[in-house]
Amino acid sequence: MQKDILIWSVSAIALLLASGGAWYYYARTPGGAVTQYPVSNTPAVILEKQNQEYALAKNYQKSGDYSSALKSYQKALTESQDAFQKTQIAFNIAYTNELLGKYTEAIAQFKAITADTSNYAIARAASIQDIGLMYYTYSGSTTLQTIVSETFKDPPYDSFKKADDLNLNMAYIKLFEYAASIYPLANSEVRIAYGYVNELLDTFKGATTTPQGKEYLSIITQSLQATGRDLVRMKDVPEERTLIPEILVREGKTFDRLATLGVVDPQQAEPYFQSGMQYAGTLGAKPGNFHALNYAFFLVDRYGNERAVDIKSLLTPFRVGNEAEIYSIVIDFYKNTRINPVSDKNRKTLVKLGQMDQDFELYLISLGWKQTDF
Numbered sequence: 001m002q003k004d005i006l007i008w009s010v011s012a013i014a015l016l017l018a019s020g021g022a023w024y025y026y027a028r029t030p031g032g033a034v035t036q037y038p039v040s041n042t043p044a045v046i047l048e049k050q051n052q053e054y055a056l057a058k059n060y061q062k063s064g065d066y067s068s069a070l071k072s073y074q075k076a077l078t079e080s081q082d083a084f085q086k087t088q089i090a091f092n093i094a095y096t097n098e099l100l101g102k103y104t105e106a107i108a109q110f111k112a113i114t115a116d117t118s119n120y121a122i123a124r125a126a127s128i129q130d131i132g133l134m135y136y137t138y139s140g141s142t143t144l145q146t147i148v149s150e151t152f153k154d155p156p157y158d159s160f161k162k163a164d165d166l167n168l169n170m171a172y173i174k175l176f177e178y179a180a181s182i183y184p185l186a187n188s189e190v191r192i193a194y195g196y197v198n199e200l201l202d203t204f205k206g207a208t209t210t211p212q213g214k215e216y217l218s219i220i221t222q223s224l225q226a227t228g229r230d231l232v233r234m235k236d237v238p239e240e241r242t243l244i245p246e247i248l249v250r251e252g253k254t255f256d257r258l259a260t261l262g263v264v265d266p267q268q269a270e271p272y273f274q275s276g277m278q279y280a281g282t283l284g285a286k287p288g289n290f291h292a293l294n295y296a297f298f299l300v301d302r303y304g305n306e307r308a309v310d311i312k313s314l315l316t317p318f319r320v321g322n323e324a325e326i327y328s329i330v331i332d333f334y335k336n337t338r339i340n341p342v343s344d345k346n347r348k349t350l351v352k353l354g355q356m357d358q359d360f361e362l363y364l365i366s367l368g369w370k371q372t373d374f
Helices: 014-018 043-050 052-063 066-077 083-099 103-115 121-137 144-151 169-182 186-203 211-234 238-261 270-282 290-302 304-315 328-339 341-356 358-366
Strands: none
Touching: 043 052, 043 083, 043 238, 052 066, 052 083, 066 083, 083 103, 083 121, 103 121, 103 144, 121 144, 121 169, 121 186, 169 186, 186 211, 186 238, 211 238, 238 270, 238 290, 270 290, 290 304, 290 328, 290 341, 304 341, 304 358, 328 341, 341 358
16 A cells, blocks of 8 residues: 555546546547547547537536536536547546545446447546546545445456455556556556555565566566656647646656665656646646645655755745645645554654744644644
């Protein structure tokens, strides 16, 4: 199971901003025919321009009225013009059910998109990917067991998880590998790389020269290369650009853990954290985001007080009175980390940051932390 700061998911932030993926710009028929939709006119773009209910649903979704969004997406489905648009809307319906907390329905709908081989590869892969991301989005939630049970209850998903296995890291690696086997989406590929580096550190205790260790390192390398290739594609897709910062940061975290294994130089990690945070800024993200926090976590864990000035700069958005510039999901993370026993590593790191930056300490105290915590 994932054990560090990277517990959030694009499905909680980036997909909400995107209001549904735009995988279809690159869609091809199973026979390899040229896409019907160029980059500038994806099905999502066309639907918003031409399908009144779809445009209304997006507005409802952005405002947080997911019940109304679901109704409008369902109406939009009856007005769709082709298979591309139908699958786009079907994905949005599944994702809206996820936002409503209807995880059983959402997972079943995502699986249905994947199971229909007449759908296009990126759509099918994105649906599996989102099922996997649910686990990390709602980690610590009382509904997490429902998500896990629904995910692995039927073929082929039941083959990914051993019945008595409490460590779900490998099960989710296999899930993302299944998604990548259909289409190598960057988010799935980086999850694969990150999952295997965690296996090397946590399960194999850093053994990289054994046959298993060498195999995992090879997979990690291949997945990171595939991540880079798909990021090039994503930069040309308006609706997918919002997903890029988190992927870049997770690449940084993967390189950081590879450095802990001694197979890469630690300096290779930092540019990914920098790029992720900077890219989020160009997209207009609030400064109080997980990308800045993850960068600060990396610096304090890797360099400590040596980088205190840079760490304080990264923590600047997290101040009392600046709540409007901080994502609510980050605020929830701060609150939950203090009381959630599975977040012990995160809790200790936040304490280090508070000890380094008094204003950040005061901000955490405003969220329910105690002076004695520091």
